[in-house]
Amino acid sequence: MILRTPPVQRKRRASSALDHESPVSDRRLVVYEDPAPVASHDHSDQLVCTYQCRQMLGVEIGQGTGMDSAFPVKSEVMDALSLAEKQVIDYQSRVETLEQNLTRSEEERKRFKDHLDFVEQELAASKGREQALQQQLLKEVTEFQERFKNQVKHSSELEVQLRKEADLRRCAESSATAAKDKVLELEKKARHILESSEREKKHLQKEISYFQDEGKLSCSRISAELERMKMKADNAMKESELLKKQMEEVREQLNEEAEVREARKLKSLHANTELLKEKLLEEKGRREKAEAEIITLEEVQMNAEKLENELKIWKSLVNMIPGVLCFDDIPQKFASLQKEAIDSTLKVGEVTAQLKELEIALESENLCRQQAETQFALAKEKAEDLVLEVKRLKLMLILLALNLTPNYFDGYAKPVESAVVGAVTEERDRLSKHAVTPNKLRIVDTEGATVNASLLRELESSLAAKEEIIKAFESDLHKQGEIINRQHDELKVLNENLNNEARRIKSLERESDRLRAEISLLESKLGHGDYSTESTKVLRMVNTLNIDNETKHTIEALRSELEKAKAKLQAIEELKGQSEAGNLIDAQISDKLAQLKGQIATLEKREERYKAVFAEKISVFRRACCSLFGYKIVMDDQQRPNGIPVTRFTLQSIYAQSDDEKLDFEYESGNTNILVNGYTSQPEISHQVEIFISKMNSIPAFTANLTMESFNKRTLS
Amino acid sequence: MASKTQTKDIITIKGSAAIVSEFFSYAANRIPFASSILYNRGVYPEESFTKVKKYGLPMLLTQDEGVKSFLANLTSQLSQWLEAGKLQRVVLVIMSKLTSEVLERWNFNIETDAEVVEQGVSREKSDKEIMREIQVIMRQIASCVTYLPCLDDPCVFDVLAYTDMDVAVPFTWIESDAKLIKNPQMVKLHSFDTKIHKVDTLVSYKNDEWDEQ
Numbered sequence: 062m063i064l065r066t067p068p069v070q071r072k073r074r075a076s077s078a079l080d081h082e083s084p085v086s087d088r089r090l091v092v093y094e095d096p097a098p099v100a101s102h103d104h105s106d107q108l109v110c111t112y113q114c115r116q117m118l119g120v121e122i123g124q125g126t127g128m129d130s131a132f133p134v135k136s137e138v139m140d141a142l143s144l145a146e147k148q149v150i151d152y153q154s155r156v157e158t159l160e161q162n163l164t165r166s167e168e169e170r171k172r173f174k175d176h177l178d179f180v181e182q183e184l185a186a187s188k189g190r191e192q193a194l195q196q197q198l199l200k201e202v203t204e205f206q207e208r209f210k211n212q213v214k215h216s217s218e219l220e221v222q223l224r225k226e227a228d229l230r231r232c233a234e235s236s237a238t239a240a241k242d243k244v245l246e247l248e249k250k251a252r253h254i255l256e257s258s259e260r261e262k263k264h265l266q267k268e269i270s271y272f273q274d275e276g277k278l279s280c281s282r283i284s285a286e287l288e289r290m291k292m293k294a295d296n297a298m299k300e301s302e303l304l305k306k307q308m309e310e311v312r313e314q315l316n317e318e319a320e321v322r323e324a325r326k327l328k329s330l331h332a333n334t335e336l337l338k339e340k341l342l343e344e345k346g347r348r349e350k351a352e353a354e355i356i357t358l359e360e361v362q363m364n365a366e367k368l369e370n371e372l373k374i375w376k377s378l379v380n381m382i383p384g385v386l387c388f389d390d391i392p393q394k395f396a397s398l399q400k401e402a403i404d405s406t407l408k409v410g411e412v413t414a415q416l417k418e419l420e421i422a423l424e425s426e427n428l429c430r431q432q433a434e435t436q437f438a439l440a441k442e443k444a445e446d447l448v449l450e451v452k453r454l455k456l457m458l459i460l461l462a463l464n465l466t467p468n469y470f471d472g473y474a475k476p477v478e479s480a481v482v483g484a485v486t487e488e489r490d491r492l493s494k495h496a497v498t499p500n501k502l503r504i505v506d507t508e509g510a511t512v513n514a515s516l517l518r519e520l521e522s523s524l525a526a527k528e529e530i531i532k533a534f535e536s537d538l539h540k541q542g543e544i545i546n547r548q549h550d551e552l553k554v555l556n557e558n559l560n561n562e563a564r565r566i567k568s569l570e571r572e573s574d575r576l577r578a579e580i581s582l583l584e585s586k587l588g589h590g591d592y593s594t595e596s597t598k599v600l601r602m603v604n605t606l607n608i609d610n611e612t613k614h615t616i617e618a619l620r621s622e623l624e625k626a627k628a629k630l631q632a633i634e635e636l637k638g639q640s641e642a643g644n645l646i647d648a649q650i651s652d653k654l655a656q657l658k659g660q661i662a663t664l665e666k667r668e669e670r671y672k673a674v675f676a677e678k679i680s681v682f683r684r685a686c687c688s689l690f691g692y693k694i695v696m697d698d699q700q701r702p703n704g705i706p707v708t709r710f711t712l713q714s715i716y717a718q719s720d721d722e723k724l725d726f727e728y729e730s731g732n733t734n735i736l737v738n739g740y741t742s743q744p745e746i747s748h749q750v751e752i753f754i755s756k757m758n759s760i761p762a763f764t765a766n767l768t769m770e771s772f773n774k775r776t777l778s
Numbered sequence: 779m780a781s782k783t784q785t786k787d788i789i790t791i792k793g794s795a796a797i798v799s800e801f802f803s804y805a806a807n808r809i810p811f812a813s814s815i816l817y818n819r820g821v822y823p824e825e826s827f828t829k830v831k832k833y834g835l836p837m838l839l840t841q842d843e844g845v846k847s848f849l850a851n852l853t854s855q856l857s858q859w860l861e862a863g864k865l866q867r868v869v870l871v872i873m874s875k876l877t878s879e880v881l882e883r884w885n886f887n888i889e890t891d892a893e894v895v896e897q898g899v900s901r902e903k904s905d906k907e908i909m910r911e912i913q914v915i916m917r918q919i920a921s922c923v924t925y926l927p928c929l930d931d932p933c934v935f936d937v938l939a940y941t942d943m944d945v946a947v948p949f950t951w952i953e954s955d956a957k958l959i960k961n962p963q964m965v966k967l968h969s970f971d972t973k974i975h976k977v978d979t980l981v982s983y984k985n986d987e988w989d990e991q
Contacts, residue, residue, distance in 0.1 A: 279943075584966075587980070590869065590883060590958045592940055597866055600947060601954035602852060602937040682843070 180458065187454060194447055201436060202520060208429060209527055215426050216534050222419055223541055229412065230544050237551060247381065254380045258373050265369050269362065276358045283351035290344035297337040300653060304330050307650075311636055326632045329625050354595050361595065371572075378569055398566065402559045409552050416545050423538055430531055434524075441517065619664045626661050630654060691715050691768045692724075705729065709736075712764065716771035724767075726760070733760055786902040791894050794901075794974035795860035799853040801912055801970075801977065802868055802886065804832055806849060806935075807839050808919050809870055809884055833913040851950060852937055859941060860888070860975060863895030867940035871957045875932040880957045880984070882926065887978040894974045901973035911970035915979055918967045925965070926983055959984050 308327050384394055592599070633650055687693050692712040699707050710733075712724040725736035735754055740746060746767070753763035789797075827838040840846065859865035870884040893899060938954060947953065962982035969978040 585964065587885075587887060590885060590956045590982070592867075592956065596943060597940050598943055598945070599954050599956050600939045600941060600945075600951040602855075602939070603950050603952060 180454075184454065187450060191447060194443060198517075205436075205520065205524075209523065212426065212429065212527065212531070215422065216530065219419075219422070219426075219534060219538065222415075223537060226419075226541055226545065230548065233548050233551065240555075251381060254377055258377055261376075262369075262373065269365065273362065276355065276362075280351065280355050283348065287344060287348040287351070290341070294337060294341040294344070297334065301330060301334040301337070304650075307636070322632055326629060329629055332625075357595055361593075375569075375572055378565060378572075398562060402563065405555065405559065409556065412548075412552075416549075420542075426531075427535075430528075619668055623661055623664065626657050630657070687715060690764070691772075692764060714768055714771050716768065716775045718771075718774070722771075724764070735760065735763075785904060787905045788900050788902055789972055789974060790900045791861055791863075791898070791974055792857075794972040795857040797908060797972055798860055798888070798975050798977060799857040801915075802856060803849045803853045804837055804839075804916070805884070805886070805919060806852070806870060806937075807837065808916060809872075810935075833909050833916055835913055835916055837916075855948060855951070856939070859939065859945065860890070862945075863890045863892065864942045864945045865890070865939060866942070867938075869938040869940070869957075871936040871938060872929070872933050873936060873957070874929075875934050880959050881929055881933065882981065882983045883957070883959055883962070885980040885982065887980070889976040889978075891974050903971075903973045908970060908972055911968065914968045915970060918979075922965070922967075922981060926981070927985075961985065 305327070308323050308330070312323050384390070384397075633654060683694060692714055695711040695713075697709045697711070699709055701707055706729075708728040710726040710728060712726065713720070714722060717723075722740050723738065724741065725738050727734045727736055735741065735750060741750060749763055749766055753759055753766060826841050828841055830837050830839050856865060856868065865888055867888060868886045870886075871880055872882040872884075873880050891901070894901065936957065938957060939951070959982055963985055964980060964982045967979040967981065969976060971977075
C-alpha cells in the first residue's frame, strides 16, 4: 500500500529543523535570560528590556532623587539612550521584518514540505505501480514462456503430424501411380475390347446383310410367285372369258340340248373360275402376308440392331470391369467393388477428419500467437509509458530543486543574515537532501527500468525467434495444406469415379434384371407356344385314324371332279369336232386340257394307290380276323333316319353249314348290339343270345360258344 | 479308387434324329396315361397294350394298328425334318372331343446344332447317358398324373410341328394355328441332349375349375 501522507517523521524532522534553525536565525540577537529578575523595575515596564544595562540603573535611581552631578553623564547617556532607542526601534523593525521574512520562509518551507510530501507520495505510488507492473510483466513473461513452451510442443506435434501427412502423401502418390497403371491397363483392355467389338460389329453387320439379302430373296421369291399366280389368275380369267365367249358362240350354234350341255359346261367353268378366284384370293392373302412379314422383318431387323447395340454396351461394360470373365462373375465383382468403395470412402473420411483436426489446431495456434503478440505489444506500450512517467518525475524534481535554492540567499542582513543564512542554508541542505533522495529513488527506478528493458529485449528476441519458427511452420503447413488440397482433389476425382462405377454397377444390375425378366418372359412365351410367323410355320398332322372316312370323301370328291372333267373333255371334244374356226382357242383349250388330264391322271393314280393300299390292309385284316376268331366280318356304314351314323357288321362263321347262318350286329358310339334275323331267331341261337348277351353282356363269349358248337358239329359230322 | 469313365459313342445326325423321333413315339404312348385319359372307350381297351422295356422303364405300347401306323408316319416325318434341321418344336395337343377346347399342350422344344446339319460332322456322347436323360423325362411324364387335372370327357390328340418356313408341307400335314391355351399353368420338365439335338419338355395345361375356385 502506497502512503500518500508522509509519516510523522517528517513533522519531527520539521520541528527539529525549526529547533536547529532558531539558533541559526538568532545568531544575530542573543537572548539573554536573567536568572534573577529585577523586581524594582516593575513600575518601569516600559523601559524594561532584555538587555541589562548597568548604566541605566543609575539613571533610574537618579530620576527619583534629582541629583545633578550625574546629569552631564545623563545627557550623554540620554543621547546614547536615544540613539540606542532608535537603534532598538530600528532593530525591532528589522526584527519584525525578519520575523515576517521568517514567517514567509516558514510558510514557504511548509509549502515546499507539502510539495515534497506530495512528490514523495507520488514517488511511492509510482514505485508501487512499477513494482506492480514488474510483477505483471514477470507474470506475462512466465505466461509467454509457458505459451512458447506449449507452442513448441504444438509445433513438435505438428511436425510429427506433418511427417505422418507426408507418409500419407507418399502412400497416396503410390496408390495414384498404381491407379494410373490400372488406368493404362484398362485403356489397353478398352482398346482390345473396342477392336473385338468392331470385329463383332462387322460380323453382325455381315449377318444382317446376309439376313437382309435372304429376306430380299424371299420377298423376291414371294413376289415372283405372286406375279406367277397373278399371271395364272389373269390367264385363267382370260381363258374363262375366252371359254365364255366360246360357250356363247357354241350356244348360238347348238340346239337346246346342246345349250343345256353348254350350260352345264358353263356351270363347271364358272365353278372352275370360282375356284381360280378363290385361289387368287388365297394368293392375294399370301401376298399380303408376305408384305406384312416383310414389314415385320424390317421391324425385327431394327430390334436386332437395337439388341446388338445393347449387347455391345453390355459386353463392353462387362469386359471393362476387370476380373470379370462371364456374366456369373458380375455379382461377385460388384460385391468386391462395393466393398472397396466402402473401404476407400471410410479412409477418405478418416483422412478428412484428421485434416480438419490439424486445421483446427493450426487455427488455434494462430489465434494464440496473435493473442501473445497483442499482449506483448500492450506490455511494450505500458513499459514505454512507465519510462516516460519516470522521466517526467525526474524533471519535476530537478525543477523543484532549482526553484528552492535562490530564494534563500537574497534579502537578509548579516548579523541576522548570518542567522538567517544559517537557517536558510540549513533549509537548503534539507531541500537538497530531499532533492537527492528522490534522485536516489529515480536512479533505482531507472535501474529497474533498464532491467525491464533488457528482459523485454530478451523476450522480444525470443519472440522474434519463435515468430521465425512459427513462420517456417506456417510455410510448411501451407505447403502441406496445398498437398492436402491436391489430395482432396484426387480424392474427389476418385470419389467421382467411384460414383460413376456405382452408377454403372446399378445400370448393369438393372440390365441384368431386365434381361432376366426378358428371359423369363421368353421362356413363358416358349411354354405358351408363341412363335414367330416369319421363321416358323405350324403344321398339323392329319389324324390317319379317321383317314378311311376322309379318304373316302376325298375319293368321292376326286371321282366327282373326274367325272366333271371327263364331261368337260367330252364336251370340248365335241365342240372341237363341230367348230371349224377357233384353232387358237383349241390350242389354249388343249393346253388346259392337257393340264387337267395330267391332274386327273395323278388323282387317278392316287386313288388307285389308296384303293390298293386299303384293299390290301382290309383284306389282311379281314383274313386275320377270320382266321383268329373264325368269323368272316363284313362292315357296312349306314345312316339312321335321324342322321346318326351306324356301322353294321355281318358275321359268318367259317364252320357255318349254310349261308343263312349269319349274325348281324349294329355298332354305334362304342356300343354293339345284336340284331334279330332268321338265324338268331332259332331257339338254340336265341337261347344262347339270352344267356351270353342279355344276361352276361358278353358278345365274344356268345360268338366263341357258337364257334365251338359249329366246330363240334362239323367235326362230328 | 477306380474312376468310371463312360465310353462315348459317335452320334451322327441320322442317329440323333432316330433317337429323338423314337422318344416322341414313346412319349406319345406314355402321355395319355399321365393325363389319365381313357382312350376312346371300346376302341382302345387296356387289353390292346403290350408291356415293353424301354429306357430302363416298363412302357405300355398300344397294339392298335391305326395308332401304330399313325405313330409310324409321325416318327418317319419327324426324323426327316430332324435330319434336315428344319424341326423347331413338336407339340402334342389334347383337346376335348365335344368342344374342341385345348386342355393340355405337351411342348417339346428342339435345338439343332447347325454346324452338324451344314457340315455333316458327328458328335460324341454316351448312349447310356442319353438313355438316362430320357428315362428321367419319362418318369417325370408319368409323375405328372399327380398334378394334372383329371380329364373325364372324351379327348382327342393332335400333333403340331413347328418347322422352318421353307419346309414343303407333306401330304398328311396341313398348316394350322398353334392351338394355344388361355392363361395356362406351365410345368417345365427335364431335357435331354444328344449333342446334336437338344429337347426341352414343358407341359402347359388349362387351370382346373376347382383350382380357380
